[in-house]
Amino acid sequence: MAADLPPVPIGSMIPLTGPSAADGAEFRKGMILAVEELNARGGLLGRRFEPIFADTCRQTAEEVVAAARWLIEKHQVHAIVNGYNIGPQNSEYEPIADAGIIYVHANTLLQHHDTVMSDPERYFGCFMADPADYWYGPGFIKFISWLRDTGQWTPSSDRLAIVSGSKPYSIVIANAMAASAAEYGWRVCFGPKIVQTPTTRWREVLEEVRAANPAVLANTHFYAGDLAHFQRQFVEKPLDCIVYLQYGATHRSFSDIAQEAAVGVIVSSVVGLLRDDLGKRFEARYNARFGEGSTATIGCQSYSNMHHYAVAAAMAGGSGAPGDFEQNRKVAYALKGMIYRSVQGTIRYHPDWQAVAPYPVVTHDPSLGMPHIFYQIHDHRQPLAMIAPEPYNTERFILPPWMSGRTVARPAANPRGLTNL
């Protein structure tokens, strides 16, 4: 690497403090590992990458916009590469679009589509490297239909109860679930009921759910601690139903609080580390670099986004500083045109959305979409069991303990051959 060439400054807006600081720490590690690996191989056409981190604290619009401005104005970053920030509602797109730099994030937001498609010229550099929250809805409905149609579980009825947190993410997922339910033979018997979150008090809404007697209960709030309390309060008087809890239940802290009550819970993520050779090797490198207590499945997001950006910038012949629209348009073009297999599945930007499409809900080809992974907690002290979709699943669905009294889980002749795919 030529020592005399100036480094390429890359910004990263990360919640290093505040309620999402645990995830923020992993996003930071992911960026560091990616940059170290890239620099070891010669950086960007001989120029070293230099990451600059901006704390987005509680991830409000003001904090995230301020972080973007600081990175652009003070550090002249060529790109901003993140994990996710909840809360800015795309307000950070404005300073980024004004500067004409590249922005890659995993905000998992439906409104990314609306913003980008409202003015593709202006937002040419804004990319969402994971599928929108919206896709959790139809993905989940297909998942429960798959359990039903393949006889892995016989629902007591077609009734579906949906509880939502009060963040846009939760409301969108809850609405999307409700919108797709009928098409697949499900009837929304309760909700979507929006509960003010954060909260640990769920007994009141759970009583209402019990009165509705659903076969499926979904809670789209996503804070690990809140969800753990929800689950503990559910098993106080369980129903004969599947329980699905949004993303937060993938966190270690969920099982730590919920303990035995966690067993049987279904949870999913549209962006998670795969357990194939690529994923395992990444996890080993990640843990070797940052210690065994690190969570590679979260750090993989910023890691892959940074790698993908670096490849695209190299293809484009280099990166562009703020104001260099022409060069950054070339980078954006390369990002859009490249099918990139990351450690969490394929990043392939939809030409209009500039967001990733999920597999199998949108694309039926696993090489063209990021898998919407369904997990089940089989043992609260162990990592989650990955039960769908093929070809990424490693375990199979079991009836949750609060339901197993009524029927016996059917042993699968072939533990991976569950989907008829």
Add this chain to the structure above:
Amino acid sequence: MADDPQARALTLDATVLAGLDMLPDGVAIWGPDRRLAYGNGALRRSLDAPPAVGEAFDDFARRVAQSHELALMEPDDWVATEIADFGKEKSVDYVLAHGAVMQVTQRPTRDGGMTVAYSDVTAIKRNEQALRAAKEAAEATDEAKSRFLRAANHDLRQPLASLKILIYSCMREEDERVRAEMLHAMSVSALIMEDLLGALLQIGQLDAGRIQPRVTSFQLSQLFERLAIQFRHQAEEKGLKLRFVTPRGTVATDRALLERILSNFVANAIRFTEVGTVLVGCRKEGRMLRIEVVDTGRGVKDEDRERVFDEFYRATEERRVQKSGLGLGLNIVRRLAELLEHPVRLRSRVGRGSIFSVSVPLGNVWHSEGGEIEISETVAGEFAGVPVLLVEDDDILRRSMTQLLQRWGIEVHAAADEAEAVRLAAEGVSVRMIVADFNLKSRTGVEVVRALRAVFGAETPAMIVTADAEPRVLASIREAGLPVLIKPVSPPRLRVLMHNLLFEPGHAAGPN
């Protein structure tokens, strides 16, 4: 040397032989002693086991039969015939084991032997075959078309004749009511012709092989919903109950073609049922799903069961009483089902009703194509279906703001001033939020919000937007307890404020 006759003969002989060797066809010259006198290069190349010079013809024939190089039905008979036919004039085509076609032509020579030519005619035969198939297909299509046009002609003439009479009468008719009736009858005739032409076009496309099925996995419920919308009124008009038992599960077939099959079944069921119910439901049969259309109509006689699927077929009694049926629907069903390879069945009892069914393969739910591919905030955005009252006196701003909010799925009730807003509220428009401009013509937005809340009788969440960034103005709005955004309104900021007001009131302080 050229003058030496013997030498000349030898030279000539060598030249002739070299020339014969270059012929594309195999040539064998058998002597009067039935032994091979000469075989050229092409002969050696065209047969796996060519005859050697001096070999007896009879031995060669036996050897060929045993080698199975030629596809022969009765090898022993063939050998006997070949031996008997030595020296006779004949020409036979043989199919070789590897599929090529060889024409073997033999002619007697003057000295009692014979010359045999072996020609590869594979390409010629294939062309001939293709031409013959094309000719047969053309003749069959022509015949079908003629039969079809004769029948279509008859069915098309009837509504056309009525139409002509109706137009003529209508031109003279003075009475408005009678004219309206005639116009209605004309539109019915035109519809019948349209249906007929549509059906003819479909059949024409099917015959021409232009319809290529596109098999996908999807939920039948979507299709049932469309059929319910399509046929609800027809059934109601006849006083029939039309019920769809929505199935669970995924099917794998061509969605549009299956819809055509089912819509023909349902149309028929409604047409031939006078009282009772038409029920559409499903049964699982192994890896297939049988979709049944059950009616309580007049039923189909045993002898008609096959013929109902023919073109322009109509039962005799129907010809007398019904004029609307074209007799093409079930024929289209049969053609489409054949194309899709879906079994079609009919069970029926005269006077009790019929069950028409089509069986389709079950699909994989993960591959199911739903309506979700068109991602949009109007479907599942956080504000989808939320009613909002917008008060803005600037026409352009009101229009652009309405468009923005509608894109987010909001149900917008827009008013230009207080009077219009209050009228909307008084008329019963119920909203979950008010967005008001501050500088309205004679009033401030704060006053309008107050007036609207009085009409609603509730503290409806509200916000003010203003182009006036004067600190005194902003302070007065905040004093009234209302959050404020300064124009031009940034969509993300508007979104955040709306979210907070609607879903997280604790966070709803004005960001400005």
